[in-house]
Amino acid sequence: MIISRTPFRVSLFGGGTDYPGWYSHHGGAVIGTAINKYCYLTIRDLPPFFEHKHRIVYSKVELPSSVAEIQHPSVRAVLSEMNEHSGIEIQHQADLPARSGLGSSSSFTVGLINAVRAKKGLISSPQYLASEAIRIEQDVIKENVGSQDQVWAAYGGTNFIEFKNNGEINIHPLIMNNETITSLNAHLMLFFTGLSRISSEIAEKKIANLDSRKSQLESMFNMAYQARDIMQSSHCYIQDVGEMLHESWLLKKQLADNISSSDIDEIYTSAVSAGAYGGKLLGAGGGGFLMFLAPPDKHDAIKRSLTKLIHVSVKIGACGSKIVMYEPNGFYQNL
Known part of the structure; x- marks a missing residue:
């Protein structure tokens, strides 16, 4: 075996x-x-x-x-x-x-x-x-x-x-210092929406739109380099990373109309209103897990605002x- x-x-x-x-x-x-x-x-x-x-x-x-x-x-x-x-x-x-x-x-x-x-x-x-x-x-x-x-x-x-x-x-x-790694783990929240989807089907429409979404993809490409520099800095502020995630999520939703939905947008808005810096729907879109970066002292409030979802604790790396x-x-x- x-x-x-x-x-x-x-x-x-x-x-x-x-x-x-x-x-x-x-x-x-x-x-x-x-x-x-x-x-x-x-x-x-x-x-x-x-x-x-x-x-x-x-x-x-x-x-x-x-x-x-x-x-x-x-x-x-x-x-x-x-x-x-x-x-x-x-x-x-x-x-x-x-x-x-x-x-x-x-x-x-x-x-x-x-x-x-x-x-x-x-x-x-x-x-x-x-x-x-x-x-x-x-x-x-x-x-x-x-x-x-x-x-x-x-x-x-x-x-x-x-x-x-x-x-x-x-x-x-x-290459992140221990404080940054500890802080990322402490701020990271993962919630299961209960919605499953076939990512290949969601991605098909996104791929078809690649040429017409050039400006969004170029911004997302550049954002990866910006985030790399922030996360590897000696004093990484997780709020900056969270706010970049929010910006990235807004760009991602523009890649195809089936990436998000009114239900997912409502969940996202509830988490941000409860204190999350920002987040995104993981994977191709359409359902699955939502990820947020939020101050640890706001986690309980965010969980209360998303009581219908399953919270999963994870560690990075x-x-x-x-x-x-x-x-x-x-x-x-x-x-």
């Missing part, structure tokens, strides 16, 4: 500039962090005592007789691309719900690649995991996804990521995808 653990992420600035259709012409940059909430994937050889050859367990249970019959697009693509056709059982568990704006689909893909390669006795670098997950999601499955979520899942940490015109991706860890159990032959080994 092999188990991979892969973090979810919170994106802060620059989202939208990580779509290949944008950065291949203009370049892109994002800031975000992996959080201490995870996707777990368990893989083992399936004993040959069943009518089905594979067992895939996630929100559904699939019992296919071949890889080609697997409905889950990431599982089918990864197993096919890695020529893994022997009987296999894959089980998925997660700390947070899927389709919620935390990069869960890419965490799944990265974690699956990591686990399947470990099953073959192969160690995977973060660079390999990120690039292979990007290839599978964008080129094989052909989903409407950007290129940042796979990087957070593979590398972890709190980073400034640059997307070059030639396709090169540069990952720069944010989690480690990237790793193999947490490696027992390919029924006993523990160090990979």
Whole structure:
């Protein structure tokens, strides 16, 4: 049995500039962090005592007789691309719900690649995991996804990521002092709206609008660099970061009309009225998690204003995808 653990992420600035259709012409940059909430994937050889050859367990249970019959697009693509056709059982568990704006689909893909390669006795670098997950999601499955979520899942940490015109991706860890890290953790609030959505469908309209939203994306691109300098300064004021998030959220809503809704806008306004500096809807939009930066002494008031939502406590800077159990032959080994 092999188990991979892969973090979810919170994106802060620059989202939208990580779509290949944008950065291949203009370049892109994002800031975000992996959080201490995870996707777990368990893989083992399936004993040959069943009518089905594979067992895939996630929100559904699939019992296919071949890889080609697997409905889950990431599982089918990864197993096919890695020529893994022997009987296999894959089980998925997660700390947070899927389709919620935390990069869960890419965490799944990265974690699956990591686990399947470990099953073959192969160690995977973060660079390999990120690039292979990007290839599978964008080129094989052909989903409407950007290129940042796979990087957070593979590398972890709190980073400034640059997307070059030639396709090169540069990952720069944010060098923050302990006071800034502690303050960010203390100010960060995450709320689940209860609304799930398929990010690829939301992103499709946003991608179609890239050329007509050039000024907004250029502003979001520049904002990532500004935020990098603020967050790495010796005296980072979280209020400045929060107010930039508010500005970024207003720009993001202009990328497509299905990113927000009247319900989401009402939730956002309630949190700001209760004391939040600013925030954003995470991921492509349409639902999922709302993130805010707010003074710790305002947290209780914000929670009272959002009593219908689930508050989730998180910490920033989690480690990237790793193999947490490696027992390919029924006993523990160090990979």
